[in-house]
Amino acid sequence: MAIVLTESVADKLLPFATLVSGALALGFRVDVFASYWGRGAGRTSPAPAGATVSPGHGKEGARRESALAAPKAPSWKAMLEMAKSIGELHIYACSQSMELLGLSKDELDPLVNEVTGVATFIDRTRYARVTYFI
Amino acid sequence: MAIVLTESVADKLLPFATLVSGALALGFRVDVFASYWGRGAGRTSPAPAGATVSPGHGKEGARRESALAAPKAPSWKAMLEMAKSIGELHIYACSQSMELLGLSKDELDPLVNEVTGVATFIDRTRYARVTYFI
Amino acid sequence: MAIVLTESVADKLLPFATLVSGALALGFRVDVFASYWGRGAGRTSPAPAGATVSPGHGKEGARRESALAAPKAPSWKAMLEMAKSIGELHIYACSQSMELLGLSKDELDPLVNEVTGVATFIDRTRYARVTYFI
Numbered sequence: 001m002a003i004v005l006t007e008s009v010a011d012k013l014l015p016f017a018t019l020v021s022g023a024l025a026l027g028f029r030v031d032v033f034a035s036y037w038g039r040g041a042g043r044t045s046p047a048p049a050g051a052t053v054s055p056g057h058g059k060e061g062a063r064r065e066s067a068l069a070a071p072k073a074p075s076w077k078a079m080l081e082m083a084k085s086i087g088e089l090h091i092y093a094c095s096q097s098m099e100l101l102g103l104s105k106d107e108l109d110p111l112v113n114e115v116t117g118v119a120t121f122i123d124r125t126r127y128a129r130v131t132y133f134i
Numbered sequence: 135m136a137i138v139l140t141e142s143v144a145d146k147l148l149p150f151a152t153l154v155s156g157a158l159a160l161g162f163r164v165d166v167f168a169s170y171w172g173r174g175a176g177r178t179s180p181a182p183a184g185a186t187v188s189p190g191h192g193k194e195g196a197r198r199e200s201a202l203a204a205p206k207a208p209s210w211k212a213m214l215e216m217a218k219s220i221g222e223l224h225i226y227a228c229s230q231s232m233e234l235l236g237l238s239k240d241e242l243d244p245l246v247n248e249v250t251g252v253a254t255f256i257d258r259t260r261y262a263r264v265t266y267f268i
Numbered sequence: 269m270a271i272v273l274t275e276s277v278a279d280k281l282l283p284f285a286t287l288v289s290g291a292l293a294l295g296f297r298v299d300v301f302a303s304y305w306g307r308g309a310g311r312t313s314p315a316p317a318g319a320t321v322s323p324g325h326g327k328e329g330a331r332r333e334s335a336l337a338a339p340k341a342p343s344w345k346a347m348l349e350m351a352k353s354i355g356e357l358h359i360y361a362c363s364q365s366m367e368l369l370g371l372s373k374d375e376l377d378p379l380v381n382e383v384t385g386v387a388t389f390i391d392r393t394r395y396a397r398v399t400y401f402i
Contacts, residue, residue: 001256003267004400006283015140015169015267018230022252026260035283067235074230096286096342101335118290122269126294126397129260132138132267133271133283133400135390137401149274149303149401152364156386160394201369208364263394266272266401 001030002125004133010068010076016134017076017083023130024087031128032091033121034112080111092116135164136259138267144202144210150268151210151217157264158221165262167255168246169228214245226250269298270393272401278336278344284402285344285351291398292355299396301389302380303362348379360384 001023005016023030067073083089093108093115105115125131135157139150157164201207217223227242227249239249259265269291273284291298335341351357361376361383373383393399 002398004283004287006280012140015138015228018169018228018252019138019256022256025253026257028256028260035286070234073234094283094286100338100341118286119293122287122290122296122398123294128398130136130256130262130265131398131400132265133402134267146274149272149362152303152362152386153272153390156390159387160391162390162394204368207368264270264390264396264399266399268401 001028001130001132002121002128003030003032003131004121005032005034007134012134013076014068014074014079017074017079019132020089021079021083024083024089027087028130029088030090031121031125032089033094033116033118033125034091035094035097035118084111092121094118135162135264135266136255136262137164137166137265138255139166139168141268146268147210148202148208151208151213153266154223155213155217158217158223161221162264163222164224165255165259166223166225167228167250167252167259168225169231169252218245226255228252269296269398269400270389270396271298271300271399272389273300273302275402280402281344282336282342282347285342285347287400288357289347289351292351292357295355296398297356298358299389299393300357300359301362301384301386301393302359303365303386352379360389362386 001019003016003020007013007016020030020032080089091112093112095115095117098104098115108115135153137150137154141147141150154164154166214223225246227246229249229251232238232249242249269287271284271288275281275284288298288300348357359380361380363383363385366372366383376383
């Protein structure tokens with residue numbers, strides 16, 4: 001499974017982490033190219049507090065937001081860490097984005113395996129069975 | 135064709151319904167995992183009135199919004215219902231999301247076939263030719 | 269590689285152009301179905317000035333916005349034009365969307381190869397190795 005990740009809001013990160021966990025549990029190898037936000041999400045500082053739900057959902061958005069803030073709500077970060085411990089999860093940070101945002105490797109989360117260009121990612125995932133852009 | 139659906143705005147639901155209709159017309163089987171919003175869109179209550187166009191389009195957004203509100207604009211819901219009557223369309227509601235939002239099966243639209251976990255969906259669609267995350 | 273494109277903000281168009289460039293450099297053929305925004309982005313008038321970053325990123329959004337506005341920031345449009353000159357890039361504008369928005373063929377960017385329905389696109393890309401919905 002190959003995933004290009006550009007989102008940084010919880011209502012995208014949770015489906016993302018859920019997909020990754022499910023795929024790893026089934027024995028898939030999962031490769032993630034964190035293209036733009038990726039570097040944001042992969043940074044050691046926590047995500048901005050307000051950015052939990054993408055706009056445009058109307059009243060449904062408020063319901064989501066409170067559900068995601070509830071104590072019983074799963075943490076996408078914890079799900080990813082757990083998933084990485086049970087299967088083959090490779091996370092690449094986009095080198096072009098890092099340069100554009102002036103980020104150094106030290107600012108990346110330990111979950112990130114390496115920094116690569118997009119061609120490397122496409123080359124490594126050209127035989128992926130399942131591909132998603134998030 | 136396998137689709138993971140997390141959006142609830144008309145300018146995503148219309149391309150979604152268009153893709154599904156086109157694929158079914160070509161004889162594809164289509165499996166949809168309505169992960170987060172899915173439960174929102176799949177609920178019997180209508181979608182919130184204001185949530186028709188995703189933000190961030192600038193002036194182009196207003197043009198889209200009025201086009202989507204025009205009487206001649208196609209309805210994504212009607213397109214899906216029509217599509218389901220002509221081909222193999224399977225819609226799964228994400229069990230984790232339903233629990234998180236406190237939704238019961240009764241609140242789902244009749245278009246939803248069943249409630250499943252993500253692993254079941256990934257397992258059933260691992261040989262899909264085309265995969266999209268919307 | 270088959271891409272369905274519905275976004276019009278720079279922080280989606282840049283990853284889009286990056287993916288396309290990388291894939292063409294590796295010898296992929298790339299087919300793009302510009303479903304909704306496509307017609308917006310494919311129009312000869314420039315994109316609205318304010319629509320550079322999708323909402324919902326919190327403080328991270330401001331950082332992105334200034335990075336994308338910096339003189340050293342790559343232009344997704346220039347990247348696409350360059351990419352098209354080196355490989356097989358086919359861009360289709362969605363006929364249904366054009367009708368809905370009242371756009372004529374003259375308003376499309378020269379990068380657009382032809383106007384088609386979604387079924388034609390799905391049919392032509394049914395054997396694509398990699399499929400993304402942006």
